[in-house]
Amino acid sequence: MKSDAYRAAGVDIDAGNRAVDLMRAAVQSTYGPEVLAGIGAFGGLYDAARLQKLKAPVLVASTDGVGTKTKVATALGMVDGLGEDIVNHCINDILVQGARPLFFLDYIASSRLDPELVARVVAGAAKACREAGCALLGGETAEMPGVYAPGEIDLVGTIVGWVERERIIDGSAIRPGDVAIGLASSGLHTNGFSLARRVLANEPLTGNHPALGRPLGEALLVPHRSYLTQIEQMEKRGRIMGLAHLTGGGFENIVRILPAGTAVRVDPMAWPVPDLFRLIQRLGKVEEAEMYRVFNMGIGMVAFVAPEDAPAVLAAVDEPAWLIGQVVPQGVEGERVIWPWSNLPS
């Protein structure tokens, strides 16, 4: 007989407790000896002794959500990948500054708390955390009747990592002549879903889709890829001077790390654009240039290296990767990402 009045108001404290019970083993599977207190505590405790061994430790933190990818996942009842999505998105967001993950926290909210759904999302997050050596240190589930549309969820993640101060990657060393290496994305990752869903609204999500050779829903829900292992392999073969995670804003994200006075000339023929993007473009009658400003178009991460390092760095990657462009001086037109269709004098 607990919390009857609260349950009548749409909030079920027992459901929250049941969700915690269901996710406990998955969360604890991410704990190393650094985790001094995790699930159940007011705050998670993480032993920071390893930071004391650094010359100049810097903490790197980022918060993000998975956007309306949740709508595709809940419509199909396939929420298992969302946890991987948010963890890997966050890992990549700090990886571009040279950081390695320490711990992650999640937040899952909905109009009505479904303990089994929450546990499945958290299990995916725990899997991605284990693979990255990252502790799932804490989290929160919230039941907010009237704020969320019925059946919908939001999923938010926060990651904290570390980097040695002199190893921070910020793009400032990028010079004209350096080359851009593009690493294959696994799909849309977690960006552009509001546009994709509108365009694809009349397409069946299940059953083989002729343009894709597999179900559309499945193609949309492929989890966001983590580039942690690939970047670690690449760094052994050459100095990475800049990294851009292609999230919301697509290739425009590259501008965030280019030094003043430089631009990057990208060759869109250098890599195969996956069918899913072309399907969205065709059905939505989206202009070519716009596609590259919203979607990753098959490239999830861009790394800048000196041209002489490029062959060895490329060879170090055991996933698809391509030389996709080169840094040039910025022209008077001001364009920072230059495409064949950019309206520049030749």
Added chain:
Amino acid sequence: MKSDAYRAAGVDIDAGNRAVDLMRAAVQSTYGPEVLAGIGAFGGLYDAARLQKLKAPVLVASTDGVGTKTKVATALGMVDGLGEDIVNHCINDILVQGARPLFFLDYIASSRLDPELVARVVAGAAKACREAGCALLGGETAEMPGVYAPGEIDLVGTIVGWVERERIIDGSAIRPGDVAIGLASSGLHTNGFSLARRVLANEPLTGNHPALGRPLGEALLVPHRSYLTQIEQMEKRGRIMGLAHLTGGGFENIVRILPAGTAVRVDPMAWPVPDLFRLIQRLGKVEEAEMYRVFNMGIGMVAFVAPEDAPAVLAAVDEPAWLIGQVVPQGVEGERVIWPWSNLPS
């Protein structure tokens, strides 16, 4: 002519950029020299040199939301306090383990991004961060048409703080005979809003409310109080052996820090229950016991100290605080929080 297709799908990248412009000054006002990169970077960078001066640094992290307090705030257009709510809630959540804040990250999502609203929320968060010496290191705004009900927002915060390992407060030192000091809350804080809103649905939010002597909406929206300064004052006068932040679950939160075999006997007559709680109870016909399991009832933080320390610790607090209970051995009935109405043999 950017992002036309995306805007038609309900996502306005320009609005996101405008929100960032509007909040920039407030966010930067929270930066100390430790912030190496903040707003605009993929991840925030925070110089962790101060951790190297500790014997055994421990990072403490917590994520939380403000719940459906957002619905009252958006209904009245009074969102300025929400940022303070989430920051102070998070500060208190790690304070109870003995931690002090380093940095905070926010996440604000809605069906449609309102840059001015976002900027007002962030300004409140920045104010609370400044007061706590905490950097507002990062954040994310998300536009999720179809996931959020029209006009509604969610607000999530993540805090990271530090504590010297030997100074972690976990309640394990609490013994029978120790006393509980209750620190006054400022109102509902951020808990119990779904029940409160249902019960108060027919009450006017504006105009003087006869039961409160002020407008109901204003009373509901008083920001969550931070106990950082008070706890720091108290710690100078005596050893605090346990701290419980009374959030969702009300006084049941105390159980999370009580050692096995102990309970706390609380005297509900020891402090004045604010009128707002009694109004909710009366209109909702909520049982007395249930009120203390959902709401803070006027006590936002409970501190456990040895009885001989209690007078000095109480005197150190310049806000209302009361001796509200005492630790006793747990009885065979198993109750951990014992009230006058608890059904125990005398």
